[in-house]
Amino acid sequence: MLFYDCATAPSPRRVRIFIAEKGIDVPVQQIDLRNGEHLQPEFRAKNPDCTVPALELDDGTVLAESLAICTYLEALHPEPPLMGRTDVERAQVLMWNARIERTGLSGVGESFRNHSKGFIGRAVTGSESFDQIPQLVPRGRRMAELFMANLDERLASNEFIVGDAFTMADITALVTIDMAAWIKLPIPAACEHLKRWHDSVSARPSART
Numbered sequence: 291m292l293f294y295d296c297a298t299a300p301s302p303r304r305v306r307i308f309i310a311e312k313g314i315d316v317p318v319q320q321i322d323l324r325n326g327e328h329l330q331p332e333f334r335a336k337n338p339d340c341t342v343p344a345l346e347l348d349d350g351t352v353l354a355e356s357l358a359i360c361t362y363l364e365a366l367h368p369e370p371p372l373m374g375r376t377d378v379e380r381a382q383v384l385m386w387n388a389r390i391e392r393t394g395l396s397g398v399g400e401s402f403r404n405h406s407k408g409f410i411g412r413a414v415t416g417s418e419s420f421d422q423i424p425q426l427v428p429r430g431r432r433m434a435e436l437f438m439a440n441l442d443e444r445l446a447s448n449e450f451i452v453g454d455a456f457t458m459a460d461i462t463a464l465v466t467i468d469m470a471a472w473i474k475l476p477i478p479a480a481c482e483h484l485k486r487w488h489d490s491v492s493a494r495p496s497a498r499t
Contacts, residue, residue: 293318294333294344300395300469302343303499304356307461310496312367316345324408329417340417357387360458372458382452386444386459390437390451394466397433400426401473434470435478442481449487456491464491 293309293316295302309316321327321342328340336352337344345353345362353359364373374380403409404422414420441463444451451459467477467488477485491497 291316291348292346294321294336294342294346295319296321296323296328296342299323299342300465301341301356304458304461304465305343305345305359306499307464307496308360308363308372308458310499311370311372311456311461311494312363314363314367334417338417339415341415356462357458372456372461374452374457375455379452379455379457383457383459386451387462390441390459390462390466393433393440394437395462395469397430397435397437398466398469398473398475399430401428401430401434402469404430405473431473431475434466434473434475437466438470438475438477438481438484441487442484445483445487450491451487456494460487460491464488464497468492 293305295306295318297320321333323342327333328337328342334340336346337354339354341354343354343356343359345359347353353362361373364371374383403413404424404426410422411419413422441451448454450456451463467484470476477488
């Protein structure tokens with residue numbers, strides 16, 4: 291296998307944390323997003339969406355999207371379980387991961403990519419170019435604020451997002467909250483449960499990847 295990564299991008303970090311939690315060794319190739327390496331023919335031939343992360347298997351199959359890659363790695367290395375231990379937990383992990391992506395990750399990304407000068411002409415990830423829409427910046431920020439408030443409510447009665455076990459949902463939420471610093475959005479003081487959780491998961495060795 292070969293893992294196509296970018297050390298500065300949030301989406302590949304989700305896979306890096308997952309790999310670190312599993313304690314497995316996967317060869318890595320860095321892709322220079324800043325200089326457009328992901329848009330060049332060589333990488334485009336592997337992943338036509340021109341996004342990272344991507345995982346190239348030994349038979350040449352390329353898996354893109356963080357959740358797809360992590361689902362594959364979970365099947366190969368089921369311990370420790372990060373996608374849920376029971377059918378109900380697995381469904382809950384997928385549900386919460388989707389919610390976090392839809393409100394938190396999308397909100398932070400929308401606010402950042404439509405404001406940052408580094409994303410002029412690249413406001414949407416993928417193979418095509420899209421202009422920035424500044425009017426979307428406050429909407430994205432509001433989505434991220436609601437994500438934090440909703441997650442704080444969830445964590446009032448749960449150690450982790452899905453009960454008492456660290457899962458993919460926690461990984462996605464951690465990366466989202468850390469990314470929120472890019473739009474100068476800290477965890478609100480009122481979100482004490484979210485702050486407790488964030489301190490806890492940030493202390494895990496995998497979070498340093």
